[in-house]
Amino acid sequence: MKPSTKAIFKRHGLRLDRALHNWVYFVFYTPYVKAAYKAINLVERHFTGLPFVGAFAGAVFERYHSKVLSFEDAKKILFLNKDLVLGHDSAKRIIPYKYANKLVIKNPSLIAVMDCPCKKASKAPCEPVGSCIAVGENFAPLWLEHCAHNNVRQITSDEALAIIKAMRASGHIQQAFLKVGTGGVTGVICNCCPKCCASLAATRVAKKIDPALSMNAHSGYSIKAAPDLCQQCGNCQEACPFDAMRITKDGRFYNKEQCMGCGLCVDACTQKALSLYADPTKLMPLDIDMAKTALGKN
Ligand code: SF4
Ligand code: SF4
Incomplete structure (x- = not known):
């Protein structure tokens, strides 16, 4: 067993189901997202009128969601010079979801980039597809050890910033993702294009059921x-x-x-x-400095 696989099982403890989910999710990133896309399309075509679908989507979004980042907030994450270990956003000021809302990035200088599964799942993917960034040891080692098929490579903070700048220039937004199945913490920053991104598609469909539903938290x-x-x-x-x-x-x-x-x-x-x-009428931004004050180690 590779060291990063062992680390995942250690992190999830007795929740072997989550450890397995975590491993499968990243190692089979593209088929996983392809399946999610199929489910989103199926719901859009046949099930938006059913009463339980909104509740189901809401329950999924509590467990897997994103926070939109400004350029400066993304930059601060890329250039963290020490571990970030903040508690749950129990007041939901930054991340308004029930689960998966810890800001924990250990060993932040370990950064990897690999192909975006949303783009690879798309019939006409936006180029370049190498746009998903993992920051820190929760995710980057697993990608580096297991995801050669997704063209993974280790990069520096400066290289990651250059990718983000280029992506913004071609219409991509940045989102930090948090998922119960991967430990409930952030550390994956995706460059999401509105055409390919599965999370933005999920929100678009969910809003047809209930306009209050969103998988993507406002940047603030x-x-x-x-x-x-x-x-x-x-x-x-x-x-x-x-x-x-x-x-x-x-x-x-x-x-x-x-x-x-x-x-x-x-x-x-x-x-x-x-x-x-x-904007005080919106969520708090995921600005690391603001988050330290707001969350601390609660
Ligand atoms: S219309 Fe042009 S000048 Fe005016 S705010 Fe938009 S981008 Fe700026
Ligand atoms: S959502 Fe549109 S209006 Fe709002 S910050 Fe982004 S580009 Fe500007």
């Missing part, structure tokens, strides 16, 4: 605009994956309720008319 940021700088160029509308920016004959319109706080519009605005602010 909203957009502040400086109207006098805006040239009505439309770059922000084009960049927004959530249709939250619109240029109309009456000017630029921002739909705060649609906005997930990813910041792609800010990147796209050459006039510097847009900026992110931590």
